Amino acid sequence: MSRIRAPQEAAAGLFLIALALFTFWQTSDLAIGTMRALGPGMMPKVLGSLCGICGIALIGFSLIKDGAALERWSIRGPLFILGAAIVFGLAIRPLGLFVAGPACVILGSLAARDSRLIESAIFGVAMTLFCWLLFKVLLTLPIPVAPWLLGY
Amino acid sequence: MDSFLGNLELGFTVALSLQNVALCFAGCLIGTLVGILPGVGPIATIAILLPLTFQVDPTGALIMLAGIYYGAQYGGSTTAILVNIPGEATSVVTTLDGHQMARQGRAGIALGIAAIGSFFAGTVATLVIAALGAPLTKLALIFGPAEYFSLMVLGLAFAVVLARGSILKAGAVIFVGLLLSTVGTDLQTGDERLTLGLIDLMDGIDFAVLAMGLFGFAEILRNLDNPETRDVVQAKIGRLLPGKEEFKQSYKPVLRGTILGGILGILPGNGAVLGPFASYTLEKKLAKDPSRFGKGAIEGVAGPESANNAGAQTAFIPLLTLGIPPNAVMALMVGAMTIHGIIPGPQVMTKTPDLFWGMIASMWLGNLMLLIINLPLIGVWVRLLKVPYRLMFPAILLFCCIGIYSINNHAGDVLLTAFFGFAGYAFYKFGFEPAPLLLGFVLGKLMEEKLRQALILSRGDFATFVTSPVSAGLLLVAFVVIVIAVLPSVRRGREEAFQE
Numbered sequence: 001m002s003r004i005r006a007p008q009e010a011a012a013g014l015f016l017i018a019l020a021l022f023t024f025w026q027t028s029d030l031a032i033g034t035m036r037a038l039g040p041g042m043m044p045k046v047l048g049s050l051c052g053i054c055g056i057a058l059i060g061f062s063l064i065k066d067g068a069a070l071e072r073w074s075i076r077g078p079l080f081i082l083g084a085a086i087v088f089g090l091a092i093r094p095l096g097l098f099v100a101g102p103a104c105v106i107l108g109s110l111a112a113r114d115s116r117l118i119e120s121a122i123f124g125v126a127m128t129l130f131c132w133l134l135f136k137v138l139l140t141l142p143i144p145v146a147p148w149l150l151g152y
Numbered sequence: 153m154d155s156f157l158g159n160l161e162l163g164f165t166v167a168l169s170l171q172n173v174a175l176c177f178a179g180c181l182i183g184t185l186v187g188i189l190p191g192v193g194p195i196a197t198i199a200i201l202l203p204l205t206f207q208v209d210p211t212g213a214l215i216m217l218a219g220i221y222y223g224a225q226y227g228g229s230t231t232a233i234l235v236n237i238p239g240e241a242t243s244v245v246t247t248l249d250g251h252q253m254a255r256q257g258r259a260g261i262a263l264g265i266a267a268i269g270s271f272f273a274g275t276v277a278t279l280v281i282a283a284l285g286a287p288l289t290k291l292a293l294i295f296g297p298a299e300y301f302s303l304m305v306l307g308l309a310f311a312v313v314l315a316r317g318s319i320l321k322a323g324a325v326i327f328v329g330l331l332l333s334t335v336g337t338d339l340q341t342g343d344e345r346l347t348l349g350l351i352d353l354m355d356g357i358d359f360a361v362l363a364m365g366l367f368g369f370a371e372i373l374r375n376l377d378n379p380e381t382r383d384v385v386q387a388k389i390g391r392l393l394p395g396k397e398e399f400k401q402s403y404k405p406v407l408r409g410t411i412l413g414g415i416l417g418i419l420p421g422n423g424a425v426l427g428p429f430a431s432y433t434l435e436k437k438l439a440k441d442p443s444r445f446g447k448g449a450i451e452g453v454a455g456p457e458s459a460n461n462a463g464a465q466t467a468f469i470p471l472l473t474l475g476i477p478p479n480a481v482m483a484l485m486v487g488a489m490t491i492h493g494i495i496p497g498p499q500v501m502t503k504t505p506d507l508f509w510g511m512i513a514s515m516w517l518g519n520l521m522l523l524i525i526n527l528p529l530i531g532v533w534v535r536l537l538k539v540p541y542r543l544m545f546p547a548i549l550l551f552c553c554i555g556i557y558s559i560n561n562h563a564g565d566v567l568l569t570a571f572f573g574f575a576g577y578a579f580y581k582f583g584f585e586p587a588p589l590l591l592g593f594v595l596g597k598l599m600e601e602k603l604r605q606a607l608i609l610s611r612g613d614f615a616t617f618v619t620s621p622v623s624a625g626l627l628l629v630a631f632v633v634i635v636i637a638v639l640p641s642v643r644r645g646r647e648e649a650f651q652e
Binding site: 009030035037041048050051054057077082086089092097100101108112119143 | 207334343372543546552554565567569
């Protein structure tokens, strides 16, 4: 009876409970207020509790009802995709689009198993030029292009 | 009636200006272009293309966004017919008969009837919006804070019930969305809430950051995990315009689909998703030979596609008149409007009539353009569908990054989006649906504000939500909807437990 029959549900439940506890920890110093004048802490605490209750219910059901297994998390996808976004975010201001663009595309491409380095390098440069034309030249958005070379 | 025509006339004067026609055209074209990419649904399309509208004036921006929205919708149907991949829930039904038609070498006719049906549905829905807009806006004036709060509760209740998968999980996701909306500085007291001391979170989570994280980045991660088997139709596309016989078969389904979809689209909480399903079921029931369905029956494309488009249009009604988005796409439109300094609601129509009616007129124009753009360009779309995903996703990634950066010219937003991308991936692994979260997030701030206002007005008495008949009625419907949805699953769960 103690066997978890729906691991995905149980994991989701644990996540919700963790979120609820985190919310309570973070809002512990915020006042709930009165019914007449709700304080800043009221909504987060109420919603956090509701998340927690859903979490407990999910875990409860996961013990009595069969459900989906927990899927495997891939490391490659999140690592390279989110890594590419972070690199873009860090590089756009100091180095500009001409560095951040190709870096983002090439690094991001590594997330796919069938990616080819030379192909993605060419594609990265082409996409960057296209974005430069579209966003900078055509739409005149204030994106740094290459501050180290052009000064903007 | 005079004001109805006068309003439409005003609308068309605005919509037919050279700039706005160009924007509407560009929106439809780019929206279709991106929406057609497999694995990119309408929500992701709008999120990705949001920055394109930043430099335009608010009216033009909304016209363009609406164009992008229709384009994305239609692009989703095209992918459904040609590749058998539904871009979103509403085009699932189209894959059933549409893809079969394509395999039989009748892809052109399937796409043609989808475009014509959508255009007809769009025309009717535009007229309905124009006719209902003014009276419903008056209705909004009798809505106090308590009624607004209850209406939003009803919207979220519908969103829970209509979400795919378990009701408990859909509810939990909405609570998470509401919780995320409380992040930031509290407007009344100035206290920081859940900001972790990060300056980036002081003003709350930016809507576009959340949407692009959950729908832009997380979609890529999801697609990489499940390499899709793309079944691009190899058969000939064939002629596009339906012949006399086909037209005769499909005009009634188009009519019925338009009515069904239009009515369901007005419902709060994503009633539009029901339209295509309801229409398909109805057509199958009415058909003389139901066994043809699933094997390329033209009625199975004509009806649902019309319902889809009618619903997609009438979903604007709650947004434009009450300021309450009924689904995630409309929530995205709210975000876009806010970026342009427009707060959706009844005041939009009275304060900026040219914007309101211009947008409505451009809806019809957008539908006409879809018809003109798509029929000749289908060959181009087919070639686009063959672009391998390993080239597509880095491009989407770069667009997202540039887009997020451009919203506030703030690099920290990109990092935050990466975080939400990971959260979206985790949500997917936990089996949570992200669309209701977005709706909860958008409604959250408004709900808290209305709740506080209502309680101040009633001096802290919760009874205010039940003593007002409108509010009580709305809450009652919300309660009944949830109970009806929960009861069978509870019973089933208990039966299973008792069988042990």
